[in-house]
Amino acid sequence: MILQSGYGNSGDVWSLTDTTSPAVFPALAETNRVCTYDRPGSMITTTNASGAPTLAETARRGRSDSAPMPRDPADVVTELHDLLAADVPGPHVLGRRGCG
Incomplete structure (x- = not known):
């Protein structure tokens, strides 16, 4: 599973939760191979506080x-496709969070 963030965020946001439920990345990683993808130009919006990711x-x-x-969108798709084809065997499931 490939997790891609929207709105210029890096993949770190997939490790955040504001509920008592586990965040998306660690929950999926219990039973799946999960990768987060930082597109060029993305910004890291998290830090670690006591070992837990926080904003x-x-x-x-x-x-x-x-x-x-x-x-443009074609450039973004080509970059991700090339990366996956070179390093991550399929099949691939893409999850996207945020907008922008």
Whole structure:
């Protein structure tokens, strides 16, 4: 399963929860192979507090390499496809969170 965040966030947001239920990433990872994908230009919006991911006061630059901007949807799809084809055997299930 591939988890991709929207609204410029990095994949860290999949490890956040504001309920007593487990966050999406750790819950799915109990029984599945799960990868989060940070698109170029994404921002890390979490930090660790006592070992638990929480929202950070300020966002910081993501881990992905920089890419020429602007990029259109076809560029984004091609980048993810190329990455998956090279490193992650299928089948793939894509989950998306947020908008933007």
